[in-house]
Amino acid sequence: MNRVFKALSDPTRRRVLQLLRERPLSAGELADQFAVSKPTMSAHFAVLQEADLIEAEKRGRNILYRLKMSVLEEALLEFAHTFGWEMKPAGSRHLARNLRAKRRPLKAEA
């Protein structure tokens, strides 16, 4: 389930899922909708496939992506989309804690 949450935490990936709700689309058709590089899009597709939210099927020279979401996952997508749910990058919480610790004056110094 953690992979699903991770996949749904990114707005680009959510948009990909929303586009795929209409119909299966090729990698090129999907990439045309976004102003990001092809390797970045491939990475997004990989995350979605790892979470088992989309399925890739080879058709000729194209790769066709289609939705593979359960009802619960689709409801989570709607929830994430409505509330702009975003996951902080890994380590950011740790970084923030370190920064707070640095800013806080030590008791011994005070």
Added chain:
Amino acid sequence: MNRTSSYALAPILLLLSALFAGWNWYLQPERAGAWGASIALVAVMALVLLWADRSAKDDPGPGRAADTLRHAITSGGFLLVVSLGLKLAGGLGVLEDPDLERRSRMVVVGAFFMFTGNALPKWLTPLSQPQCDGSKAQAFQRFMGWTWTLTGIAYALVWLVVPIDLAKSVSIAVLVGGMIAVASQGVRLYSSRKAA
């Protein structure tokens, strides 16, 4: 349900089902036919499980038919355990209220519809099949999944809330309503495809 939990659960649920069926048989020998049929069902499920295990060794990839079978057996085993367990509780006098036993069984059946409906959109037909129109097949599967999930929730709620005399007829109406909705959507999509 992931692969690991279903691997561990399926045999446990089947063993429990067989145990509960045998115990029920001991307590209520006059219903030997029902308990015998339950044990026969468990035996068939165990054989299918063994077959799924053997075929899984030959095909280690994801999305295998063996995994689908294992999940189905786990769900069926869960239903059997709850059903036979509640019967046993009634037989042992733990559940004094017969309505409670019936309500609980039906809520589990509703949960089963809900879980099945939830998983329906994940069972994909390969797009390479000539009769598969990707967008329509997807639209139908999504509709079927949502309808069946909501039907399951409604079914369980009816057996939880509605008075027992009414619950049976209302739950059947809910179930038939769900079936009609799915069938009519299927016919609509099929006829629009033929017209195109």
